[in-house]
Amino acid sequence: MDLRFTEAQEILRKMARDFLATECPKTLVRELEKSEEGYSLELWKKMAELGWMGLVIPEKYEGMGYTFQDLTVLLEETGRNILPGPLIPTVISTFPILKAGTEEQKEDLLPKIARGEVIITTALLEAEGTFNASGIAAKATPKGNDFIINGTKLFAEMAHVANYIICVTRTNDTTPPEEGITIFLVDSKTTGIRCEVIPSIAADKLCEVRFENVTVPKKNILGKIDKGWPIVEMMLRKGAIAKCAESIGAIQTCVEMTVAYSKERVQYDRPIGAFQALQHIMADMWTSMQTSRYLVYKAAWMESEGQPCAKEASLAKAYVNEVYKNVGKWAVRLHGAIATSYDHDIPLYYRRSKAADIAFGGTDFHRELVAQEIGLI
Amino acid sequence: MDFELTEEEKAHRKEFFEVCKELEGKRPASFVGFEATYEIDECWEYHLYCAKEFAKRGWLALGWPSEYGGTGTMMDQVLFAEARGYHRIPGFDIFGVQMLAPTLLQAASDSIKKKFLSPIARGEVMWCELWSEPNAGSDLATLTATAIKKGDEYIINGQKTWNTGAHRSDWGFGIFKTDPAARKHHNLTFILLDMKTPGITVRPIPYMDGGAPFCEVYFDDAHVPAENIVGQENEGWAVVNLLAGFERSGMVEIMAMFHELEELVKYCNETKRNGQLLSRDPIIRNRVAQLACELEAARAIAYRIADLQNRNEMALMDASAAKIFYSELGERFAFFATDIAGPYGQVKTSRWAPVHGAWEKAFQECFVTTISMGANEIQRNIIAWYGLGLPRMK
Numbered sequence A: 001m002d003l004r005f006t007e008a009q010e011i012l013r014k015m016a017r018d019f020l021a022t023e024c025p026k027t028l029v030r031e032l033e034k035s036e037e038g039y040s041l042e043l044w045k046k047m048a049e050l051g052w053m054g055l056v057i058p059e060k061y062e063g064m065g066y067t068f069q070d071l072t073v074l075l076e077e078t079g080r081n082i083l084p085g086p087l088i089p090t091v092i093s094t095f096p097i098l099k100a101g102t103e104e105q106k107e108d109l110l111p112k113i114a115r116g117e118v119i120i121t122t123a124l125l126e127a128e129g130t131f132n133a134s135g136i137a138a139k140a141t142p143k144g145n146d147f148i149i150n151g152t153k154l155f156a157e158m159a160h161v162a163n164y165i166i167c168v169t170r171t172n173d174t175t176p177p178e179e180g181i182t183i184f185l186v187d188s189k190t191t192g193i194r195c196e197v198i199p200s201i202a203a204d205k206l207c208e209v210r211f212e213n214v215t216v217p218k219k220n221i222l223g224k225i226d227k228g229w230p231i232v233e234m235m236l237r238k239g240a241i242a243k244c245a246e247s248i249g250a251i252q253t254c255v256e257m258t259v260a261y262s263k264e265r266v267q268y269d270r271p272i273g274a275f276q277a278l279q280h281i282m283a284d285m286w287t288s289m290q291t292s293r294y295l296v297y298k299a300a301w302m303e304s305e306g307q308p309c310a311k312e313a314s315l316a317k318a319y320v321n322e323v324y325k326n327v328g329k330w331a332v333r334l335h336g337a338i339a340t341s342y343d344h345d346i347p348l349y350y351r352r353s354k355a356a357d358i359a360f361g362g363t364d365f366h367r368e369l370v371a372q373e374i375g376l377i
Numbered sequence B: 001m002d003f004e005l006t007e008e009e010k011a012h013r014k015e016f017f018e019v020c021k022e023l024e025g026k027r028p029a030s031f032v033g034f035e036a037t038y039e040i041d042e043c044w045e046y047h048l049y050c051a052k053e054f055a056k057r058g059w060l061a062l063g064w065p066s067e068y069g070g071t072g073t074m075m076d077q078v079l080f081a082e083a084r085g086y087h088r089i090p091g092f093d094i095f096g097v098q099m100l101a102p103t104l105l106q107a108a109s110d111s112i113k114k115k116f117l118s119p120i121a122r123g124e125v126m127w128c129e130l131w132s133e134p135n136a137g138s139d140l141a142t143l144t145a146t147a148i149k150k151g152d153e154y155i156i157n158g159q160k161t162w163n164t165g166a167h168r169s170d171w172g173f174g175i176f177k178t179d180p181a182a183r184k185h186h187n188l189t190f191i192l193l194d195m196k197t198p199g200i201t202v203r204p205i206p207y208m209d210g211g212a213p214f215c216e217v218y219f220d221d222a223h224v225p226a227e228n229i230v231g232q233e234n235e236g237w238a239v240v241n242l243l244a245g246f247e248r249s250g251m252v253e254i255m256a257m258f259h260e261l262e263e264l265v266k267y268c269n270e271t272k273r274n275g276q277l278l279s280r281d282p283i284i285r286n287r288v289a290q291l292a293c294e295l296e297a298a299r300a301i302a303y304r305i306a307d308l309q310n311r312n313e314m315a316l317m318d319a320s321a322a323k324i325f326y327s328e329l330g331e332r333f334a335f336f337a338t339d340i341a342g343p344y345g346q347v348k349t350s351r352w353a354p355v356h357g358a359w360e361k362a363f364q365e366c367f368v369t370t371i372s373m374g375a376n377e378i379q380r381n382i383i384a385w386y387g388l389g390l391p392r393m394k
């Protein structure tokens, strides 16, 4: 056991931290929130030069060949600074291609992803808003060598700028819900696809994607017909851990900013950080951060080692969701009115705590998975 | 970053669990909650028996230098704690083995080490902690019991209180005022004393549940040899702080809760209310899962502390965080389990009690970890002042 970052991870961390500090100031974050695209192409290209989109892609497909754990190390930094844009959707959507893509799909797409030429996202949720297979109603019907997709997907992050959309569809509704799911890799330019950005708390460009008689060739199926759900579960698991890593970074910023401010802000002739009522809240913020941190690191390590970790991923996500929201809330409270203003950095994090909570499964969804994993019948 | 244990560590862990599992089979039914060790005669006997079983395997000296009979590594200590916690086995004197021994190894003279370490490793001498006084709790340094040197002896007068197991233990380590004229923190000496010394009177104090885990200890001209001190005379405060750092990382309590969680799950899977199994109730599922999340978080930070300690790095902030977290999780666990049990949540160990009355016991015993070993509010001060660098209260 050695719970330190490796030397290579320390380098990755430092590089990411320095890069984001100069290239992604909060002025840009706010600008991007208000922009239509929600990301900066210039920044995206620089990230590609650093190899971020191709971090977990094997070297033979022009990636960096790093581990999943390395990815979470990077995401902790992007969370710490805040990095708007399609990094997480693209990276998480890369996994189904790595896992279930044909050699042809891999050779075609993976180098483009690594070079930053292609943005991918996943269209999973629908009107019901559940992360369970029962919520998938979008239908894919076979027609010759093609499938025709009809349905409406919701909350597909950055779908409006994506080149490809991984679309989770129902191909069989006579079986139990998990057994009739098929995943398609869809070119977003295909006729019949319409995208609209849903206004949301983190302005992170979650989209409604409507599929109206969208024709997709059979060869674009990822994995096998009707057997797509395990791939979705894999994405949700990796996505949950990735989101947790990002959240840990954000939580740390909230704690650091709050502690620093409490040493400067003077009321009643002393820094507010001298009041024990606030000291204990900050101690609790720190404690909840640190208990989250090693829970997430453990899940990331297990995922990276290829160990079964559905339980650990859900334990972490259910826990960190609540910690981030609460630390964010206390960060606002301890700053006072100043942190309620749009121009302050703390609310950027606070708003994202709600988005992070929902992404890849909310607290109650993951608690239910935990309940099953610990043997409640 | 790597959470994997080495093959050797895995083998050791397996052995610790096997031995503890076997000892569990011999545990008296009255052993409910760890404080039973001190409260009930047959539990104390069992504690001594387990200590001997551990001692003969060298497990009371894990991670010690070999010259004092040490075996294994610091990591073994952690793995052993997991096994004892999970199977709820005493036999590991938290005062002697957990706290005093590492303190002696770091701060005591050679002769003290020679004299006291090996009886601890052999599981022969049990210790108690004689620190708190009626008017010196969190602010321990304001204590007033005196030890005045006369020739080659200290003569001790005053009163200590809340001393866990003082009525059962052979020896005690205490902190006494040796120079009433000197300033705070430089007037105290850390003294080891035989509890059979004439002039020492021990009176058990009943805990709220009726058991007596701790005592008041009165000193009335008790003479103890002046050589039995740790560190320098009048510099005992440094020893107190050193020893406090070896207080429980919580691994035992955390693993005990893991076992309790399994029992809770079983209870929910078997118990019907309003015509439905508790386990089918979504609210109950949600709350049990939440406990599982918090428990895993507690274990994760306990591993973090182990990792730091394995490299001899300071774990001050993390140790305080872990202590706050697992002890308050213990409260939440007790509240929740007694809730779920409905009217049975109030029943003491008896044929009506779910899980042998462990939950009713936990509802009262949870204060052991929140108040002792530095109250949680003091732990929060430590994080705020020493960790986060916030202005210290005067």
Ligand SMILES: Cc1cc2nc3c(=O)[nH]c(=O)nc-3n(C[C@H](O)[C@H](O)[C@H](O)COP(=O)(O)OP(=O)(O)OC[C@H]3O[C@@H](n4cnc5c(N)ncnc54)[C@H](O)[C@@H]3O)c2cc1C
Binding pocket: B128, B129, B130, B131, B132, B136, B137, B138, B139, B161, B162, B163, B164, B165, B214, B367, B368, B371, B372, B373, B374, B375, B376, B377, B378, B381
């Ligand atoms: C089960 C049990 C076993 C024990 N075993 C032993 C033992 O073996 N040997 C021994 O010597 N002692 C033992 N103790 C005593 C224990 O060390 C003390 O209870 C502890 O140090 C707190 O002191 P106190 O109880 O006097 O509370 P006080 O110090 O009077 O505190 C009362 C309340 O005020 C809070 N408080 C105090 N100071 C501050 C501050 N600066 N900032 C914020 N809040 C503050 C406390 O956190 C607490 O909530 C035991 C106690 C218990 C409950």
